[in-house]
Amino acid sequence: MTIHMQHQPFPDDLTRYSEYACLDLITPEEMRRIDHNAQSLGISGLELMESAGTALSLVAQEYHAGIVLILCGSGNNGGDGLVAARHMSREAEVTVLWYDSGHQTRSTRRQLERLSHCDVRSIRFRCREDLLHHLDIFSKADLIVDALLGTGGAGTVREPLKTCIDLANQSQAPVLCADLPSPGIIPDRICAFHRPKVKDSEVYDIGIPILAEIGTGPGDLLLMQERKQNVHKGVGGEILVIGGGPYQGAPWLSGLAALRAGADIVRIVTPHYLPEPDLIHIPTSGDTITQNDLDTIIPLCDRSDVVLCGPGLGPDAHEVILTCSEHVKKGVFDADSLRTPLPHAHESLYTPHTGEFTRITGRDPGLTPYDRAHAVRNSDIPGTVLLKGPVDVISDTKRIRFNQTGTPAMTTGGTGDVLAGVCAALMVHLSAFDAACIGAYATGCAGEMITNTHGYGMTARDLIPAIPQVLFRRTLEGE
Numbered sequence: 101m102t103i104h105m106q107h108q109p110f111p112d113d114l115t116r117y118s119e120y121a122c123l124d125l126i127t128p129e130e131m132r133r134i135d136h137n138a139q140s141l142g143i144s145g146l147e148l149m150e151s152a153g154t155a156l157s158l159v160a161q162e163y164h165a166g167i168v169l170i171l172c173g174s175g176n177n178g179g180d181g182l183v184a185a186r187h188m189s190r191e192a193e194v195t196v197l198w199y200d201s202g203h204q205t206r207s208t209r210r211q212l213e214r215l216s217h218c219d220v221r222s223i224r225f226r227c228r229e230d231l232l233h234h235l236d237i238f239s240k241a242d243l244i245v246d247a248l249l250g251t252g253g254a255g256t257v258r259e260p261l262k263t264c265i266d267l268a269n270q271s272q273a274p275v276l277c278a279d280l281p282s283p284g285i286i287p288d289r290i291c292a293f294h295r296p297k298v299k300d301s302e303v304y305d306i307g308i309p310i311l312a313e314i315g316t317g318p319g320d321l322l323l324m325q326e327r328k329q330n331v332h333k334g335v336g337g338e339i340l341v342i343g344g345g346p347y348q349g350a351p352w353l354s355g356l357a358a359l360r361a362g363a364d365i366v367r368i369v370t371p372h373y374l375p376e377p378d379l380i381h382i383p384t385s386g387d388t389i390t391q392n393d394l395d396t397i398i399p400l401c402d403r404s405d406v407v408l409c410g411p412g413l414g415p416d417a418h419e420v421i422l423t424c425s426e427h428v429k430k431g432v433f434d435a436d437s438l439r440t441p442l443p444h445a446h447e448s449l450y451t452p453h454t455g456e457f458t459r460i461t462g463r464d465p466g467l468t469p470y471d472r473a474h475a476v477r478n479s480d481i482p483g484t485v486l487l488k489g490p491v492d493v494i495s496d497t498k499r500i501r502f503n504q505t506g507t508p509a510m511t512t513g514g515t516g517d518v519l520a521g522v523c524a525a526l527m528v529h530l531s532a533f534d535a536a537c538i539g540a541y542a543t544g545c546a547g548e549m550i551t552n553t554h555g556y557g558m559t560a561r562d563l564i565p566a567i568p569q570v571l572f573r574r575t576l577e578g579e
């Protein structure tokens with residue numbers, strides 16, 4: 101899979117940003133996102149693996165073991181073990197037992213080739229019986245390194261890894277685990293790379309830039325569920341857009357953007373009809389949305405997966421939005437719905453620009469991403485906030501993420517409506533935080549694509565067909 105390279109340097113001194121990195125246990129999905137983003141910042145998977153394997157070998161050498169057995173799976177965790185073997189070949193008598201599943205990862209295959217030039221005994225096993233021929237290796241080992249399964253392990257451990265783990269537990273040797281313990285293995289020490297995945301891990305840096313973690317990037321797209329080809333209608337979700345009144349186009353731009361970001365059905369409640377055959381127009385009783393429309397709107401809120409309130413709405417419909425929001429499961433509040441008292445749904449995403457943020461919090465968020473992140477984190481907004489700017493700041497009060505994609509040409513009217521529509525569609529399956537991160541990243545990338553062809557002549561509508569090219573390019577290009 102091609103990794104899209106991130107270009108522009110971060111417009112602030114990153115040494116101040118370590119407070120925004122996560123130091124708690126992280127999930128395999130989060131580690132995959134960071135890994136992928138690191139590669140888009142120019143550090144290859146092989147380099148990351150070399151760093152991981154080096155760290156693992158240094159910890160292994162602390163045991164001063166004479167005979168070391170390294171158990172390697174067929175994924176990249178196994179690759180770490182192969183790197184450690186190569187780095188320890190002069191320090192100990194090293195034997196590698198590596199699992200040939202038939203679909204080793206490319207990096208791990210490369211590491212096996214490199215190891216073949218070293219004075220390390222490497223023995224392939226393909227089944228449980230192969231292991232039973234090497235029981236002596238387990239009994240003689242002074243140290244066993246567990247590089248069988250890492251963050252890619254899932255479910256009950258299958259043979260022959262199950263037997264491998266049992267034999268390791270039955271040996272007298274301490275077990276040093278690469279990144280995290282393979283399920284069922286009894287660890288003596290755990291050598292985690294970059295961030296801890298399980299408790300009681302020792303964490304070793306492998307040179308992953310902080311921006312891979314606190315910034316959005318192509319790794320964020322990994323969260324997108326692959327849409328199964330034969331899926332039934334409705335898996336993309338039903339979106340309701342409530343807007344329009346003083347402005348006609350905004351709700352339609354949001355609706356079209358939501359469709360292009362994967363929504364199946366988009367209804368637009370607005371006074372003004374525009375001929376858009378892909379969108380379902382729900383007319384209102386007058387020229388603006390009023391309490392008289394609640395009987396129409398509330399049942400639609402109840403049946404929609406996500407409701408986007410605000411595009412082109414004008415200031416007079418706030419009471420209607422406050423009433424509707426009580427019937428909203430997942431809500432995106434943009435533009436004119438960003439007024440106090442803030443509407444809130446069961447799960448809310450607010451997408452203010454600087455002026456709207458100042459209006460709802462009474463505080464100017466400042467200019468630097470650092471200050472803007474502080475302002476968002478310290479605001480008492482009850483949900484996830486996407487504060488738009490040259491660098492977007494996304495926060496769900498715990499996590500902070502910075503999005504650098506986009507161009508100055510995107511200040512053209514309506515791009516905020518497009519972004520809000522994209523976020524609404526993504527929120528069908530993702531949390532407000534993940535939807536905002538991916539929505540900001542994808543809309544900005546679409547803006548970069550269109551700026552390349554249209555320059556400052558870009559319109560918000562031009563962005564919309566570019567959205568699926570960014571969001572679904574993995575599917576389009578194939579893995």
Ligand SMILES: NC(=O)C1=CN([C@@H]2O[C@H](COP(=O)(O)OP(=O)(O)OC[C@H]3O[C@@H](n4cnc5c(N)ncnc54)[C@H](O)[C@@H]3O)[C@@H](O)[C@H]2O)[C@H](O)CC1
Binds near residue numbers: 205255259261279
């Ligand atoms: N750039 C990178 O990706 C880096 C990764 N690091 C290390 O890599 C692992 C994650 O590697 P990954 O290939 O994603 O998965 P695993 O090696 O953990 O395992 C996948 C492998 O195992 C098979 N498998 C999965 N579940 C089971 C099971 N229950 N029973 C048997 N077999 C199973 C699956 O089919 C695959 O073949 C990460 O932890 C790091 O150690 C580097 O550290 C940094 C760079």
Ligand SMILES: [K+]
Binds near residue numbers: 177246250
């Ligand atoms: K492991």
